[in-house]
Amino acid sequence: MTITEVSEQFALSADTLRYYERIGLIPPVTRNKSGVRDYGEEDIKWVEFIKCMRSAGMPIETLIEYVNMFRQGExxxxxxxxxxxxxxxxxxxxxxxxxxxxxxxxxxIAAYDEKVCIK
Structure with missing residues (x-):
């Protein structure tokens, strides 16, 4: 998938995806012959995970720590x-x-409803 397709699928800007790659939240994305990012299945899983954790309020620093530990293995x-x-x-x-x-x-809101109904 191209960065545009991934961006649309996850409602993240292309800049955000590049940032996530640059700071190591997602692994370096392979590129095609033209140098365009070509997101594979594993890349997509990382983007989905990162987006989910960010939506849950996990700080970027914590995510970086998690990803670094993940890359160290078992x-x-x-x-x-x-x-x-x-x-x-x-x-x-x-x-x-x-x-x-x-x-x-x-x-x-209920208090406002009571005041409105009384008058």
Missing amino acids: VTKQARKELLIGERKALIKRIQEMQETLARLDKK
Whole structure:
């Protein structure tokens, strides 16, 4: 796939994809004879993983650490798992905070509804 196709598929700009490659979040993408990036299946899996983790709020620095450990192989398996467990805990906390915020918004909206219905 070309960078344009990957960009459209994942709703990421081509600049973002180049940035992810430059900082090592995705491996260097092979290029065709013309020098154009040609994303393969493994590249696509990395882009999908990175986008998912970023959507979950994982910092780029943490992702770089994870990817570097992944590239070191099996010896980092436990460390990678622990990193992901830590991020999972942080995500659960953010979800709880968002649920509390949602409840507060619902309460505030209901208060406005009550005032509007009274008049």
